[in-house]
Amino acid sequence: MSYEEYTKEKILKPLNIDLTQSGFRLADVKNRDDLVYPGRTVRFVYMIYPSLLHISFFIFPTYPAGLLRMLAHDLSKFLRMLMNNGYPLLHSFSIIEIKKVVDDENICQYNPANTNNSFPPSIQFGLVWNWRIMDDSRRFICQRGTNLDSTHLMMINDKNTIEVIILSNGNRTLENQFSTKVYNTLANIQLMLFDCLE
Secondary structure, eight states: OOHHHHIIIIIITTTTOOGGGOBSSGGGOSOGGGSOOTTTTHHHHHHHOTTSOOOOGGGOTTSGGGGOBOOHHHHHHHHHHHHTTTTTTSOHHHHHHHHOEEETTEEEOOOTTOOTTOOOOSEEEOSSOEEEEOTTSOEEEEEEEEETTEEEEEEEETTSOOEEEEEEOOOOOSSSHHHHHHHHHHHHHHHHHHHHHO
């Protein structure tokens, strides 16, 4: 069974994700108008930055979810699965492993009561996901991805009760003030949504 077939049969179908609205290639998606095309403004970018190396749309190695495209509603099903201790895809032990924090060479179970009088770093890494600690000490498990003209941020609060997904055509690929402003704006929107929902 190919990776693509495995993904469809063992992941997308059990999560009730519409296979006509998701896939690894744009040709897999029946109605492409429902998707955001990340390269929509690429021609404009190359007019501004003519020396920018052109990389084909399908060769971005850091594209969110490894080129798997789907609707935001379907993407939220992955977060709900994580919030539901892996049901219906994973065993709850797998979710525990995903949420474990890897600190240098030590692996420690996340425990909000364990402060040991030290200030935790703003990011702690787990398996695929990472824990973010905000300035107000709130903790979120999150995942993000970016490429030219496409950024996503997905977060779940540490109480495991609220998920927020932000999808944007904001460009974070350049190391400049604009990219920083885009990310900070998206993160602030996300935190305001948590403030509203908590």
